Structures are given as C-alpha cells and as structure tokens.
Amino acid sequence: MTESTTVQILLWAVLPYVTIAVFAVGMIWRYRYDKFGWTTRSSQLYERNLIRIASPLFHIGILAVVIGHVIGLVIPEQWTGWAPEAAYHAMAVVLGVIAGVCTLTGIVLLIYRRRTVGPVFSATTKNDKFMYVFLVAAICLGLVTTFYGSGIFGPAYNYRDTVAVWFRSIFYLNPQIQDMAESPASYQVHAIAGMLLFIIWPFTRLVHAFSAPLGYVFRPYVVYRDRGPHDPGSRPERRGWERVGR
Numbered sequence: 001m002t003e004s005t006t007v008q009i010l011l012w013a014v015l016p017y018v019t020i021a022v023f024a025v026g027m028i029w030r031y032r033y034d035k036f037g038w039t040t041r042s043s044q045l046y047e048r049n050l051i052r053i054a055s056p057l058f059h060i061g062i063l064a065v066v067i068g069h070v071i072g073l074v075i076p077e078q079w080t081g082w083a084p085e086a087a088y089h090a091m092a093v094v095l096g097v098i099a100g101v102c103t104l105t106g107i108v109l110l111i112y113r114r115r116t117v118g119p120v121f122s123a124t125t126k127n128d129k130f131m132y133v134f135l136v137a138a139i140c141l142g143l144v145t146t147f148y149g150s151g152i153f154g155p156a157y158n159y160r161d162t163v164a165v166w167f168r169s170i171f172y173l174n175p176q177i178q179d180m181a182e183s184p185a186s187y188q189v190h191a192i193a194g195m196l197l198f199i200i201w202p203f204t205r206l207v208h209a210f211s212a213p214l215g216y217v218f219r220p221y222v223v224y225r226d227r228g229p230h231d232p233g234s235r236p237e238r239r240g241w242e243r244v245g246r
Contacts, residue, residue: 011180030202162182
C-alpha cells in the first residue's frame with residue numbers, strides 16, 4: 001500500500017466516520033451535561049442595527065446552502081433526469097452563488113459587528129473565535145468550488161458523478177474512496193473543511209441550530225386580562241394625592 005493510498009483511506013474512509021461519531025456523541029454529551037450552555041448567547045441587546053441585516057442574510061443564506069447540498073449530494077443524478085442537464089446546472093450555479101454570497105456577506109457583517117461593538121466583543125470567547133475560523137473557511141471554500149467547478153472560471157465539473165457518489169456511499173458503509181480521490185482539489189479541501197466543522201460543532205455555539213422552538217407552534221395563547229378600574233394603568237394620571245380605600 002503506497003503512502004498516497006493510505007492518505008486517501010484516512011481522508012475518505014476513516015475521517016467521515018470519525019466525524020459522524022464525534023458529532024453524534026458530542027451532541028448527546030452537550031445536551032446531557034451542558035443544557036444551560038446550549039444557546040447562542042444572544043447579543044441583540046447590545047446592538048440592533050447591524051444584526052437586523054447580518055443575521056437574516058446569514059441564516060437565510062446558510063439554509064439555502066444546506067438545501068442545495070442535500071439536493072446535490074443526497075438525491076441521485078438519475079432522479080433528476082426529467083430536467084435537462086444544462087438547465088439543472090445553470091439553476092444550481094445561480095442559486096448556489098446567491099446563497100453563498102448572502103451567507104458570506106452575513107458572516108462578515110456579524111464578525112465586523114462582534115469586533116467593533118465593545119459589549120459584543122467583550123462577550124466573545126476564544127471558542128467563538130475558533131469556531132468562526134472553521135465556519136468562514138468552509139463558506140469561502142464552498143464559494144471557490146461553486147465558481148471554479150461550475151464553469152464560471154475554468155471547465156465545468158459534474159460533482160454528482162464522483163463527490164455525491166462518495167458521500168452517499170459513506171452511509172451504505174462502503175466508501176467509494178476512488179471517486180473522491182479523483183475529484184478536483186477544491187472539492188477535496190472543501191469536504192475536509194466541512195468535516196472538521198462538524199467535528200467541532202457540538203462544542204461551540206453552533207449547537208443552537210438544533211434548538212428550533214417548535215413548542216411555540218403548539219403552545220396555548222397567552223391571555224391578558226384587564227384588572228378593572230383599580231388597575232393603575234387603566235386610569236388617567238391625576239395630580240396630587242388620592243384617597244385611600246376607594
């Protein structure tokens with residue numbers, strides 16, 4: 001077995017399962033032993049103007065990115081045979097670029113806000129800074145693969161024939177190492193960055209992505225009742241003293 005073959009096995013057959021194991025065990029551990037730390041540590045009270053723009057940009061963009069990855073990696077190419085390949089490719093590129101740019105713009109604004117707003121910066125931990133490095137790296141590498149693998153810069157590359165096949169084969173417990181090893185370097189680096197991001201995920205504020213407040217949809221309405229004429233808030237304000245016992 002050559003050295004390059006050993007590296008390929010470690011990257012494309014071992015690292016994926018290490019990622020899944022660390023992510024699953026880490027999330028369970030974090031939920032059981034750090035429920036009070038399962039939060040974004042919101043800083044909205046410190047500054048509102050930038051976050052009104054940056055947060056929606058980032059969250060909507062990252063949601064679109066996730067949906068795009070699911071469609072591109074999980075759904076086999078044969079299932080989308082009803083759509084012309086050129087049309088599918090063009091739609092994927094356009095939507096991918098828009099989602100990636102929105103996500104990157106949002107995270108840049110969030111980091112700028114965190115660095116320039118004093119109270120927000122004071123609430124930033126070393127763990128946050130560490131997480132931002134991996135998150136920004138994964139986003140930037142994703143944009144690189146979109147631009148250089150889509151034909152915008154250089155020849156187009158159909159990742160669904162290699163990268164997607166390797167991704168699905170992981171869950172079949174039969175990793176197709178060769179498919180990933182033959183893909184362009186940008187896709188390989190992006191895949192490694194993505195796996196490293198999922199490895200650190202359970203130990204950062206990113207866990208809040210799995211804390212959707214679904215209970216709010218089913219909770220009963222909160223009923224507010226007027227306390228009557230004796231409620232101080234329901235009477236016009238009067239000058240002077242009021243008689244006790246009215």
